[in-house]
Amino acid sequence: MSTWGGEFLKRCALEGDRQEGEGCELLSGTHASACAPGLFCKGWCGRPCQPEVPGSCPEGFFCPREGGPDGPSCLPSCEARGCPPGQACIxxxxxxxxxxxxxxxxxxxxxxPEAHVCETRTLPDRAGTVWMRCEAPCSNNGVSCPEGSFCRSRRCVRACHPDSPGTCGPGEKCEPLHDSTRWACVFDHEV
Structure with a gap:
């Protein structure tokens, strides 16, 4: 973890159930989303490695040059080997x-489209599944979103109403936000 000044700090991490190459939560509060003993979490569980030592990562993984306070750890890569039918290399x-x-x-x-970003979301307990959509960046202090959407967490999200099916796109559902006054299209993690 780094501080505002850019210094790296060591931290204690919960040992969990996630295996090498599986998604993880960096500061997980549950065993289900933390890495197994001996693995570091950099978004993906991986063993420690050395970029200058070929073979320090198993096949299907690579060792990045940057590593943080624990040093680098092996990250998964499907770009050279490809994916099975019905899956994409993300x-x-x-x-x-x-x-x-x-x-x-x-x-x-x-x-x-121009001025949009590709939002990609995974869940540690849903290995092999990703939710994606294009979103326009916005600012809660005045940058407006297109008609039919509003700014939430610095992204324009589509407004919806539970009585109007079909408003949300594939892989999305209409849900009330925490304040319960507005409804938005959110990723449907149940598909």
């Missing part, structure tokens, strides 16, 4: 890539 930060079933629009294969 790229993530730090160069990691995994085979996954895509719910929504695969905006890595079909790029987003």
């Amino acid at each position: 790229r993530f930060s730090e160069g990691a890539s995994v085979c996954a079933v895509v719910h929504g629009t695969n905006c890595q294969q079909s790029p987003c």
